[in-house]
Amino acid sequence: MILDCAKYSGPCSCGREHPLETKMVVVEYDALKNFDSYMDACGLTGRRTVLYDTNTYNLPGMVHVRADKEIVLEAKGLHSEKSLIEGIIPELDEPDVIITVGSGTLMDFARYNAFHMGIPFVAIPTLASSDGFTANVCSVVIDGHKRSIPMSAPALVVADLNIIAGAPMLLTVSGVADILSKHISLADWKIAHLVAGEYYCERVAGMAQQALDxxxxxxxxxLDGDEPDFEAMTMAQMISGLSMQMLGNSRAASGAEHLIAHLVEMKPPRFEGAHGIHGECVGVGSVICAGEYHRMARSKPRARPFEPLAESWIREKFGPLADGIIKENQDDVLAAFDPQNIVDNWDGIREIISYIPTAEEFAAVFKGLDGKYRLSDIGIDEALAGEVLDISAAIRNRLTFARMRRVLDLEE
Ligand SMILES: [Zn+2]
Ligand SMILES: [Zn+2]
Known part of the structure; x- marks a missing residue:
């Protein structure tokens, strides 16, 4: 399947233009055999520097595309850290286009440097374990802190399904969970639009919904035991990533459930043993949010005046990470609207929540795919279940239904 991205951008009824840097997404078996023709179709000419790591270079079935310069980074210990990423600039040999062959980390090496050099980059993903490939944000460690910063999106993505289909099943399942989580993230966005008038776009939400469906x-x-449909699963990742690029942020694709994955990465006190790859953590987050959101929707709400998060609470829960969390919550999104709006729109909220599978349904899918679905599966003590959403919701100043509990009293 070849996606011509031009159809998604352009003037929209929401009032924005949704520019896309990505011109074309190719998701096909043997796609790399026709790589040069896709490059030509996108007008990507000139000197090519192609980036691999020692794993992706040696993958079975890998077709090494024509290169003016090849760089093969040592896979062991490779991670998205600014100093490491900038360290390869002298080796790049002044390319006109960077091509990167690999997953998230190698993507970051290309998108960061391409952005700073003002040149396009091309992504050849070797996995479909998350939806970051077509996004234009980059998670980089800067001075010890993980930060999401705006970066280039690939001008062209060529996903060869011969390679993607060879990835370990647990990565495929992680990719499934990352997209199924849109049940929660889309609900969060719609509810925020409803109660706080937050910007919302039907076209972008429609794309996230398409990826989800x-x-x-x-x-x-x-689950029925059919052969995996790698083409559809990979395309779903790509479409979800494009939805982020169209907004310039991850609103459609990342809600309260994604904050559980951030929690795992940050490892505040009592979460030191947390582990798991992105999609696995997001899947567990989706189970937890589904349970809580349905419970909330069954209750009778009463509005409570906004109060900022207490500094003592933040220090207790986040320990050495507290200063960053305090800063993040300075302009709390909860303070920007009347909590009574939530109560007044409760029927609308219930309607939105009714489309979310129950926690049991979510868990049954992940369990059936041998995936992760419990907190203990990602190294979090089940005894923390009652607090996990309060703590994770404080990580990011984004209006989610989970965060709204701070201005609600809920009666069973
Ligand atoms: Zn729009
Ligand atoms: Zn994700």
């Missing part, structure tokens, strides 16, 4: 059907056919 595709992945739901792939997940159920996997």
């Amino acid at each position: 595709m992945m739901v059907s792939c997940a159920y056919s996997l």
